[in-house]
Amino acid sequence: MEYFLQQLINGVTLGSIYGLIAIGYTMVYGIIGMINFAHGDVFMVGSVTAFLVVLGMGLTGGSGLFLIILALLLVAAIAMIVASAYNWTIERLAYKPLRGSFRLAPLISAIGMSIVLQEFVRINQEGRPKPVQPIVTGGYELMTRVTESGEFIVRLTNMQILIIISTLVLMAVFTTLIQKTSLGRAQRACEQDQKMAALLGIDVDRTISITFIMGAALAAFAGLMFFLYYGVTDFFVGFLAGIKAFTAAVLGGIGSLPGAMLGGLVIGLIETMWSAYFTVEYKDVAAFTVLVVVLIFLPQGLLGKPEVEKV
Amino acid sequence: MTVQDTLPEARTRAYDFAAIAKDLFGTAVVCLLLMVPIVAYKSIITQYSLVLEPRWETVTVLLLIVLAGRLAMHLFVWHRVPARPVASASAPKASLAEMIGPYVFPALVVFALVLPFISGFDRRTIDLSIYILTYIMLAWGLNIVVGLAGLLDLGYVAFYAVGAYAYALLSTVYFPYWFGDGIVPWAFYITLPIAGLLAALWGVILGFPVLRLRGDYLAIVTLAFGEIIRLVLINWFEFTNGPQGITVPKATFFGLPFTAGDDGFAAFFGIEHDRIYFYIFLYYVILALALLTYFVTNRLRRLPIGRAWEALREDEIACRSLGINTTNTKLTAFAIGAMFGGFAGSFFAARQGFVSPESFVFIESAIILAIVVLGGLGSQIGIVIAAIVVMGSFELFRELNFLKAILPEGAEPSQLRMLAVGLGMVLMMRFRPRGFVTRRQPTVFLKERKAVSGDLVKEGHG
Amino acid sequence: MASSGTTPVLSVEHLTMRFGGLTAVSDLSFEARKGQITALIGPNGAGKTTVFNCITGFYKPTEGRILLSHPGGREFLLEQMDDFRIAQTARVARTFQNIRLFSGMTALENLMVAQHNKLMTASTYTIGGIFGSGHFRRSEKAAIELAKYWLEKVRLIDRADDPAGDLPYGDQRRLEIARAMCTEPQLLCLDEPAAGLNPRESDELNRLLRSIRSENDVSILLIEHDMSVVMGISDHIVVLDYGQKISDGDPASVKSDPAVIRAYLGVEDEEEDEIAAVAVAEALGERK
Structure with missing residues (x-):
């Protein structure tokens, strides 16, 4: 029971990160119907940027709570801006000129862009991972159980609290943004029918750009959290995290924001539970299998609408 | 537009320098955001800690390059009115291509046949040619799935892996166990067809669940399959020896190993032992395999199955309305494409003498796909050109030492090659999405074979 | 009836x-x-x-x-x-409201694809075809003859080697019918x-x-x-x-059926029905 509770906490933490990335996939897919294959790498750019800024600030675990929070806010802001600039540029250079081209063109272009981002970061920052001492430390011991082999303590770390709470806050902010503002209305209109939206005076290009920027900002925040949680990041973290987050987006129902979050949590839980109760080695296989099973048997996702084939 | 309408003879129009300046400023801001901190500060591990090393010179150089490029585009390209309609320029080029078209392939084959001789048996040339031919063969195999049947497969490297591991495991474990050690020198020849069949079988196994999927989803699921196979190869230690890989016997000349010993190839023919014979032998093996792929695919295109593949790419619903079993049609495409991947994989293992999961990462699939896309989806000649361009440029990057100036310390110009592949994919999609060879040759004709313009050919739904 | x-x-x-x-x-x-x-x-x-x-x-x-x-x-x-x-x-063969030809394939190829199942059997599921069996070659010739018959019938024989997507709209409609007919x-x-x-x-x-x-x-x-x-x-x-x-x-009985007239004109009043009936009968009978 205690063991399960611990895995639950870990899974929700991981799931929050996946959920934040998944939102970027789901929004972009919703609005222009393409998988932004480079989105995982935008997450990576956010993560690496956060790593560099933290390093540049000389931030360590002993800096004092207030200072750490203030500094992390600044790091988050920088990472979000930089990642947004990346995603905006990618959209302008690699996707926008391809609107109206054949269906696979943007996907192939996105794969190309993903390779470019990975290699760009690898060349500039080397390939090997560089671990950093934990910055957000401490936590709470929720439960202790004494067993023959020693005691098992259920921990909820401050880092986990930070991740879960900030995810909730960001989710709330973005949901309001999309449901209540004219920008959100424009986005939903473009999802339905871009031509009609344009005829009604919505700047479709701008709406799409903003969607990419919003997705990137969330991914960058996830990147920061990922880096802080694991204490390490490198040029390749976006590949796996990206695919898992994409799985989350599809699982939740592509185009649905709450769906992306829900999907993220499910994927995070599956991954941690699989590692805890089966084999750690095959946790990625489990994630990929979930992806395959979901795409084949549940392509409309948990909260999505089914598509009818037109003849 | 208005300038063009009123003054048709005008070549340029007045520059709006304020707008250009504004644009350049915007570009500079975005560029700086892209480069700071990722380019501007490099993290390095010193003896005691992690430190940042500023690299502002590189940022400045790159920024100036981008700004100069954008300014040049403003001044010379974007605001210029085209001197002549572009359409007329492309027409004669196409007819020239058609004129020499039928001779290109035979010429290439003849060239390939004599290449080892004209290279003066240069080890490096032959090695590079083997490398290129392997990728040509892989791309021709993938072309059946992507180019002909129009199904985007991002996990093609899995079949390459199946072929390689089939050879590795059969030749080191199972054949010696079943038939004794005497079989080992012949293992390559016996395994080759088995590897192809196993890969085809895997093509069907992996193809079956994805039949209902199309477009992006199909692509992602095939990618997931490719990764699952690789992860299983890494983790199933008892079976595959995990990440350490397997050392396997190299290919032999019909049982004669290329060694200096008495029972070796050199001794048998009474010539002096030289490693180069092994490479020449490998060269002709892969050439033969590649040509087999070419001719079989070409033949299949002219058979009902091949026409059904192309019809599937054009319109799946229409296919079904004509009584074509699209399930079987897709599965045969997956299976036959996978089979050639399996052959290539088996060859790869026999050439390398070693297999490990590291050789079968997603990026390999992406490179093969890039070659198919660059070549022009469906065009076999285009793929040859693309493979030479991509693989040749890989080689070229090793030589570009002047690039070291803008690269961080310790980075080699050869590291830029994947960056170039990625950029190449993006640029091709933007400027020449149909690849080098865009025209499609009909498979049957009444009076004359007229190539079909690429604009009419569909790329499939995934 | x-x-x-x-x-x-x-x-x-x-x-x-x-x-x-x-x-x-x-x-x-x-x-x-x-x-x-x-x-x-x-x-x-x-x-x-x-x-x-x-x-x-x-x-x-x-x-x-x-x-x-x-x-x-x-x-x-x-x-x-x-x-x-x-x-x-x-x-049962069909055509589509929004023409679904294989636009990148020639008219003749379109008609050959329609004979897929017959030719597939003749090529012994590709194996005979690969080795160029005589039976397959004869079947392929016969298939081309059938395609020619239909191309002549829909007056597209001169455009047999042109891509279907290049044909004018009316020709595409006829080609689609020819393709459906090639499935016999x-x-x-x-x-x-x-x-x-x-x-x-x-x-x-x-x-x-x-x-x-x-x-x-x-x-x-x-x-x-x-x-x-x-x-x-x-x-x-x-x-x-x-x-x-x-x-x-x-046709005659349908033309005068009041229910049909109502459906097409959306009239419900009995009196207007009769007026409309005359109008529709004329329209149905005389249009073009």
Whole structure:
């Protein structure tokens, strides 16, 4: 029971990160119907940027709570801006000129862009991972159980609290943004029918750009959290995290924001539970299998609408 | 537009320098955001800690390059009115291509046949040619799935892996166990067809669940399959020896190993032992395999199955309305494409003498796909050109030492090659999405074979 | 019903098709008789194409039975068959409202793809074909001859080697019919074959369809808006509105059916009915 509770906490933490990335996939897919294959790498750019800024600030675990929070806010802001600039540029250079081209063109272009981002970061920052001492430390011991082999303590770390709470806050902010503002209305209109939206005076290009920027900002925040949680990041973290987050987006129902979050949590839980109760080695296989099973048997996702084939 | 309408003879129009300046400023801001901190500060591990090393010179150089490029585009390209309609320029080029078209392939084959001789048996040339031919063969195999049947497969490297591991495991474990050690020198020849069949079988196994999927989803699921196979190869230690890989016997000349010993190839023919014979032998093996792929695919295109593949790419619903079993049609495409991947994989293992999961990462699939896309989806000649361009440029990057100036310390110009592949994919999609060879040759004709313009050919739904 | 003497080739019985809460076709029964041209007409959204998609297997009907009979007495329950099997074994061919040719393949290639199953068997599922068996080569020649026959019949023989996507609209419509005919069907289903055709092309289509009926002995079921086509060539008309059959009979009786007139003009008042009846009768009879 205690063991399960611990895995639950870990899974929700991981799931929050996946959920934040998944939102970027789901929004972009919703609005222009393409998988932004480079989105995982935008997450990576956010993560690496956060790593560099933290390093540049000389931030360590002993800096004092207030200072750490203030500094992390600044790091988050920088990472979000930089990642947004990346995603905006990618959209302008690699996707926008391809609107109206054949269906696979943007996907192939996105794969190309993903390779470019990975290699760009690898060349500039080397390939090997560089671990950093934990910055957000401490936590709470929720439960202790004494067993023959020693005691098992259920921990909820401050880092986990930070991740879960900030995810909730960001989710709330973005949901309001999309449901209540004219920008959100424009986005939903473009999802339905871009031509009609344009005829009604919505700047479709701008709406799409903003969607990419919003997705990137969330991914960058996830990147920061990922880096802080694991204490390490490198040029390749976006590949796996990206695919898992994409799985989350599809699982939740592509185009649905709450769906992306829900999907993220499910994927995070599956991954941690699989590692805890089966084999750690095959946790990625489990994630990929979930992806395959979901795409084949549940392509409309948990909260999505089914598509009818037109003849 | 208005300038063009009123003054048709005008070549340029007045520059709006304020707008250009504004644009350049915007570009500079975005560029700086892209480069700071990722380019501007490099993290390095010193003896005691992690430190940042500023690299502002590189940022400045790159920024100036981008700004100069954008300014040049403003001044010379974007605001210029085209001197002549572009359409007329492309027409004669196409007819020239058609004129020499039928001779290109035979010429290439003849060239390939004599290449080892004209290279003066240069080890490096032959090695590079083997490398290129392997990728040509892989791309021709993938072309059946992507180019002909129009199904985007991002996990093609899995079949390459199946072929390689089939050879590795059969030749080191199972054949010696079943038939004794005497079989080992012949293992390559016996395994080759088995590897192809196993890969085809895997093509069907992996193809079956994805039949209902199309477009992006199909692509992602095939990618997931490719990764699952690789992860299983890494983790199933008892079976595959995990990440350490397997050392396997190299290919032999019909049982004669290329060694200096008495029972070796050199001794048998009474010539002096030289490693180069092994490479020449490998060269002709892969050439033969590649040509087999070419001719079989070409033949299949002219058979009902091949026409059904192309019809599937054009319109799946229409296919079904004509009584074509699209399930079987897709599965045969997956299976036959996978089979050639399996052959290539088996060859790869026999050439390398070693297999490990590291050789079968997603990026390999992406490179093969890039070659198919660059070549022009469906065009076999285009793929040859693309493979030479991509693989040749890989080689070229090793030589570009002047690039070291803008690269961080310790980075080699050869590291830029994947960056170039990625950029190449993006640029091709933007400027020449149909690849080098865009025209499609009909498979049957009444009076004359007229190539079909690429604009009419569909790329499939995934 | 003037021509009730011939046997039905297709009988649709109590067909119902629902999409979620929407009932597109409700309890529809009708027959298409052997050697006749049956037209399915009705206002936009009446469910005509849905009926077609049920017959050709692209949709699985919610309820009902669709029975197809071959001359030899073989019968097929189409609602239980896969779409491609319906074309392959039950021999129902169809065209599409928005033309679905293989635009990157030549006209001839389009017609060769239509003969896929026959040629596949002849090539012993590709194996014989790879080694160039004589049987396959003879079959391929015969297939080209059949394609030539149809290309001549739809007057496209000169464009045999041109890509289908390059043909003008009217030619594409005819090529699609030729392609469907190359599957050697018992029943040919045409979804708005005259849509977008000019009067001359429309006349030509009439002649083509009549000749398919008489010379090639194929029964035809068609959806059409162009009344000159419908009235000019149909032996039997079924009228749908809101997914239900409102009239069924020969052209003359359908033309004067008040229910049809109501559906087309949306008039409910009894008096206006009669005025409208005259107007519609004229319109239906004289248009183009």
